[in-house]
Amino acid sequence: MSKAATSTPWRATVLGSQVAELLRRPGRFAATGLSLLIAAFVVFGTVMAQEIISATVVERFRGTPEAVSVVVTPGDDGEDIGEDRLREIRKTPSVAEAVGRIDGGSPLDGSAVERYLELSADPGTGALAEVRLVTGTYPSGRGRLAVNTQAAREYGLAPGSSLTLLRPEPDGDGTRRVTVEVSGIVRSTATDDARPTGYAPGPHLGELLGVTGYSRVDIRTDTASSASSASSASSASPGSSGSGSASAQLAERIRQAVPGAQVRSGDEVRDQEAREAVAEAKDVLELFTAFLAVAVGAAVLVATSTFRIVFARRVRQLALLRAIGASPRRIAAALVAEGAVVGLLAGATGVLAAWGCGQLVPPLARRFGHELFASPHLPLTEAVLTVAGTGLLAVLAVLAPSLAASRVSPLEALRSAASGESTASGIGRTLLGLLCAAGAALLAWQQYDGLPRPGDTEYDRFAALTLVVLSGGLAFLALIALGPRLVRPVLSALAVPLRRTGAAGRLAVAGVGGAPGRAASVSVVVALGVCLVGSTLTCLASLSAYERYRQAVEAPADFSLYARDSESLDRSLAADLASHPELTDVTAFRTAEVVESTRGATVSDLDLDTVRSGVGLTARTGSLGDLGPAHVVVDADHAHRLGVRAGDRVTLEFEGRPVRLTVAATLPGAGPYGGNFFVPTADLTRMGADAAPTTVTANASEDGAPGRIRAQRAITDTLTGPERGDGRVVAEESAGQAGGSDDLRTMATTVIMVLGLTVLVAVAGVATTASLTVVERKREFGLLRALGLNGAAVHRMVTVECALYGVLGGILGLALGMPYSWLVVRVAETSAPFSVPAGELAAVFTALVLVTAAAGTVPALRASRTSPTVAVARSE
Incomplete structure (x- = not known):
């Protein structure tokens, strides 16, 4: 018998018939693999996004200057590096330049509103400088500072301006005022520099701050000397690395000059800074990745449905295979193998598409004025894992449909059509759905019954949210199982x-x-x-x-003023502030102490409609507009403790006299300025409270830094003088609204x-x-x-x-x-x-x-x- 007669055509095998079906109808292959392709594209697209973000952040990040070869920081004892140690470092062979860094800060005088200036030591010029001059001159003597653009904008500074720093006395008792001149405006080269900062050379800034040491020393090495040392070291030890030996020798010399100091290379420090910057930039991507599982799960559900439809369409072919002797196990294995092939091909296509899009993103971004960077190399490990994972997802998606399709009766070969509906929506599926629904309802009721009350600080929200998510997952599984039984009732209403x-x-x-x-x-x-x-x-x-x-x-207002020692303010303060056009919404109100049950509380006549963004103040029960005579608004904590809501009655005790009030509204949280109960002004006066205000608030008339600067000056002018000066009235500014x-x-x-x-x-x-x-x-x-x-x-x-x-x-x-x-x-x-x-x-x-x-x-x-x-x- 010939070889041709004994060999079995590949199309005659069970797996071969499935492959032949795929080749004959590629459209079905595309249909079954589309959702898996999208999942692979999204997953690998996330990988490419991480690559782009990392490359862009590293390329843009500016921290330690590139010229810094060695960084010296104090050892475990934490003692700063003194000026004598810095001189020893500068004398070390191969050291071309060494600068000490100091980081500190100081409050500023000259404004009734508290201001703060960070201070940093920098040479201002040369390769190791971290700032670049914008205008003016860099300070070269005592009593002078350069400030960055943030300080100039927020504090209204320019070359020639003066600043008064509030420094503690050497003995720690009292505060002294140190006036310095702003010599210039600089721009920092550091990526994360966004706070008002002043700069000066190390010795001058150390004298200003009253410190005698440096928290860090940056060193630039002499390239020629380093090369010479490396050559000598290489000649003495032919089998060693010259540059590595020279670096080790330099590090050892520095450790001798500064015993116990930590010496690291500039590249090591820059790499660490870049990694930290990348880690911060990846926070959003971590959130993105956390939700990818949802999209992947959806892709599996869609793929499962698609495989079930495709297999139902091929029921006659599968029945014929059963009729000629193919076992259900072989048919199921062939269908699973078919699904795996579809998944691997879809995964590979999705990975290549995502990689191609990733390569197109940087040039397209540059055309729109955004500088992005990407690695030209394909992340091979991540690509292989994505393709393999897509294949595994395909196997999971095809498993149930293949088992159902493999049990087809040979008699199905005689039928002309198939409904495509499986019998999975029977009693077993219904019972499973009801069981999941009962579990979801039980967990949800448990969390509802244990909801925290206002003021409850011991409630474990993370654990509760985890159980809520678990309950939601069970509810969704119930929806999957009971879906076929829910479709008809909904359709009946839509029909x-x-x-x-x-x-x-x-x-x-x-x-x-x-x-x-x-x-x-x-x-x-x-x-x-x-x-x-x-x-x-x-x-x-x-x-x-x-x-x-x-x-x-x-932060109800831009500025709030209150007395440091006394209980009330000058009655004319609000009118004086309101006379300045730089200020608006000037409001004065009073607070007083009352007794609720046996506990102390604060009552206020603050008009809640005058609070900033009044639409942000909402009522949990009742309406804030219902506050009138003999009525009160209660914060959430006291409303919960008293068990009251809008329309109920409460009794407060002021100086031994009971006061009965009707609750107009309850707040969803705490009250502004620490108030617990809010009543009309006339009611607080009838209760016997002093007529003088305890707090005055005001907003800047104009938005932005210039408007705030003018408002600060207006407040300062108002508070200047023996009646309100000498710090007896405190003015605070609210920031970051x-x-x-x-x-x-x-x-x-x-x-x-x-x-x-x-x-x-x-x-x-x-x-x-x-x-x-x-x-x-x-x-x-x-x-x-x-x-x-x-x-x-x-x-x-x-x-x-x-x-x-x-x-x-x-x-x-x-x-x-x-x-x-x-x-x-x-x-x-x-x-x-x-x-x-x-x-x-x-x-x-x-x-x-x-x-x-x-x-x-x-x-x-x-x-x-x-x-x-x-x-x-x-x-x-």
């Missing part, structure tokens, strides 16, 4: 308005409802994206409202962008499902065309079906996300008001429906072109 749109709407509802398992598989992924994005938006709105409230409480909100908004925006990847994967799943469904339902579309439905109506029907996936996912996602959003807000900050951004959620919902509808455009076009003759053609 009412869709029936009025004509035949296309009715047929779209029937098409989605006819395959509830498939509809649930796609809609659940959409629901995951909507749930996470909607929850993030809701939590952001709630926490932003609380952040505005917190800022209004902690929006920092917390900006950080919160940046973090939330990053999270939403990452979670948007989940929505992208879901949309890809809708497009894939629609494409495979169109192929599967050719005869159905042909029959509809034969019955008189035109191509445009078929196009509308498929488009509406895809839109319904978005509607189903949006409804299920919001229904799941809103309760957990409320719980997360309460756990994270019990005082935060729960705020639902209805407009933003509606926009997200609408955009999602439009995008999922758009995802079905191409499949709908293919379906509309189906010929009526297909209705009588044989199924493939």
